[in-house]
Amino acid sequence: MKILVEGIPSAGREIDVGLGDPWAVEAAAVALDGPPSALRGQIGVRRATTKGVVLVDVSVTASARATCDRCGEPCLRTTTADSHLLYAPEEKGTEAYDGGEVELEAEDLDLGWYTDGEIILDDVLREALTLALPSRTTCADTQECDKRTDALLDAARGSSDPFAALRGWKPRTGEG
Ligand SMILES: [Zn+2]
Numbered sequence: 001m002k003i004l005v006e007g008i009p010s011a012g013r014e015i016d017v018g019l020g021d022p023w024a025v026e027a028a029a030v031a032l033d034g035p036p037s038a039l040r041g042q043i044g045v046r047r048a049t050t051k052g053v054v055l056v057d058v059s060v061t062a063s064a065r066a067t068c069d070r071c072g073e074p075c076l077r078t079t080t081a082d083s084h085l086l087y088a089p090e091e092k093g094t095e096a097y098d099g100g101e102v103e104l105e106a107e108d109l110d111l112g113w114y115t116d117g118e119i120i121l122d123d124v125l126r127e128a129l130t131l132a133l134p135s136r137t138t139c140a141d142t143q144e145c146d147k148r149t150d151a152l153l154d155a156a157r158g159s160s161d162p163f164a165a166l167r168g169w170k171p172r173t174g175e176g
Pocket of ligand 1: 068069071138
């Protein structure tokens with residue numbers, strides 16, 4: 001999906017992203033290391049300056065099947081990109097991006113480059129989703145994941161686990 005910078009209306013443009021968009025599915029599949037089972041969000045583009053600097057807002061969530069890093073059961077890996085990036089035309093190099101006009105906005109924003117007057121949203125989305133990946137993939141159901149992880153640890157320790165007797169212990173309440 002290419003966005004022609006010249007063609008971006010002055011109010012900006014919103015691009016909906018979903019499982020029906022093959023380019024977005026492909027980008028998410030690379031980021032998540034597998035085909036996404038869920039993909040939803042928007043990418044907003046608007047010109048930040050008259051010199052071709054474009055502000056790109058990515059707000060997209062994607063999920064794919066993965067394996068839990070703790071218990072090893074199948075689970076979902078979800079990444080939520082919420083990024084704001086500036087893109088400047090590469091051809092004009094430092095002349096186009098001389099600080100000045102976009103300095104204030106650029107302070108907090110990463111700057112990327114585009115060529116041939118086009119921003120390739122595939123790359124934008126893939127990078128945003130990859131950067132937002134959680135460092136660990138674990139089950140959404142933490143309690144069940146804990147149980148399975150405990151069982152795995154018990155099995156690894158064998159019967160010599162000194163805490164085995166305590167595992168079922170619960171504090172008594174409402175008595176006395
Ligand atoms: Zn788990």
